[in-house]
Amino acid sequence: MTESLSNDRLTAWRAYIEASQRLLTRLEDDLRDTSGLSLADYHVLVLLSEAPGQRLRMGELAGRLVFSPSRLTYQISSMQRRGLVARQPCPQDGRGSEAVLTAAGLLALREAAPHHLHSVRMHLMDDLDDAEIAFLTRIFTRLGQRLHGTASPAHSDR
Amino acid sequence: MTESLSNDRLTAWRAYIEASQRLLTRLEDDLRDTSGLSLADYHVLVLLSEAPGQRLRMGELAGRLVFSPSRLTYQISSMQRRGLVARQPCPQDGRGSEAVLTAAGLLALREAAPHHLHSVRMHLMDDLDDAEIAFLTRIFTRLGQRLHGTASPAHSDR
């Protein structure tokens, strides 16, 4: 096992990590300032708004958000308190529950989206040309697919 | 103000966000399993080990880690409890303090690094060709520089 990275790769890695962190921080701040939502709130709203019946099982939602189950429980409870989503027991499975988008939630999303998308463009997308977009998509789509399978939230053996 | 993203860009954005989240989670788990360190611990150790005198001002460290001041205070206190770093008052500035790498901290880094780097290669780098590395570096170096200036931790007006 080779235990190092070439200089080029180390540089790439560090640039990626640091810039991503800064970007996330910035987007979070922008979103909070313009709409009072967190990124997590926003992502939940987006996923629900796109789902059939504007509702999703907790587990499905957690998987897509890359959230632990308990984190999602907390997140949804919080949004429920604020009236952005409702919680309903799942008809097909007595154990489960679904998060359902409320009218207020949809409205909040509609109000927040323009600002947020503007922010994403401003801080990232406007600075990238088409070739860069293509690379970004290629690299991270592949990465996401590869990471999706092998476990992580739970500990594998190794 | 155009308030949307082209489909291509939206796809790129979502792939990037989700895969990055999965990657971070995976690396964190791997690192924790093999060395008992968090990513934050590891980054602190790396930065200190590279700094002249293996010491850095709190503010400098916070800036590079993209941590809030209070978060860094907590982080360093935790590492101090575990013997990985020490805290010293700053000679030039009576207000400040420095975090200093300890022998144990350096050892912990040396032990953790091979596993962590292997993990980074495994999950990300080995899957990228040289052209992709170049794009990654280019995109995120530019992004990092651009985001570095304009404020975020504190709220600007807008």
Add this chain to the structure above:
DNA sequence: CCGATGTTGTTCAAATTTTAATAGCGTGCT
């Protein structure tokens, strides 16, 4: 030198996230 102001870190409380149980319910086997 003195006072006004800005910095640097820390502290405290509140909010969030993690981790380790746990309750309830499905599934499959007998």
Add this chain to the structure above:
DNA sequence: AGCACGCTATTAAAATTTGAACAACATCGG
């Protein structure tokens, strides 16, 4: 049917992170 097991989501407690308020010191202008 009856039971062993696994899955789903929640809960409780501990750990972390945020955000506001502060204390101590530096810096600058008078």
